[in-house]
């Protein structure tokens with residue numbers, strides 16, 4: 276299974292990805308998680324990405340395309356892409372790599388959420404820096420406040436989940452990323468999901484959509 280999850284920051288891509296990969300045994304390839312790991316390791320890529328990530332802008336396409344093509348090649352039995360592609364040139368770069376490998380994407384899952392729902396999701400988000408599990412202070416609480424359920428230790432609040440950076444990320448999404456859905460329109464099946472519902476209801480719709488595509 277090869278899927279691409281699209282949607283604004285805070286739409287629930289990471290949350291739904293975790294559930295999809297569990298059910299379909301695929302790799303979760305989150306460009307944001309990979310960049311954060313590069314930053315934590317102090318790599319050259321991580322250092323180059325830092326200022327873009329802190330401000331809520333996009334890391335340059337050439338860096339991201341190389342990074343994600345490498346990740347895709349390391350997941351031969353399937354993956355769910357989360358946060359990539361975020362621009363039309365990134366989508367084109369991915370298509371070129373897929374063509375070279377004789378592969379294709381099975382479906383695009385687009386999570387639709389109004390901007391008005393995003394701020395509280397992102398400012399309430401808490402993440403595990405070790406396993407990447409995502410929680411929310413109200414919508415998806417960990418069993419013990421502030422601690423990852425997978426015994427990894429304390430949860431953190433992302434530096435880019437502050438109101439002003441969230442506002443910039445939403446603007447970036449509308450200006451540069453929303454067009455990616457149009458790019459895929461006649462290329463792959465697109466599942467459009469109402470993600471402005473409770474998390475389990477979104478998962479149920481995603482699973483039902485994927486099953487109907489497989490029939």
Ligand code: ADP
Nearest residue numbers: 284285286287288289290396400410411414474
């Ligand atoms: P993305 O990966 O698209 O940026 P996340 O999956 O990290 O989004 O979700 C952002 C925050 O919103 C998290 O704190 C998550 O727990 C919460 N969340 C995700 N989906 C929903 C939903 N359907 N309703 C309410 N909160 C949600």
Ligand code: AMP
Nearest residue numbers: 306307327328332333334339358359361
């Ligand atoms: P995310 O974890 O998906 O919210 O991404 C966090 C930040 O990483 C974004 O605000 C960008 O600065 C950067 N980033 C992640 N994915 C991409 C991408 N595909 N293209 C450019 N920048 C990205």
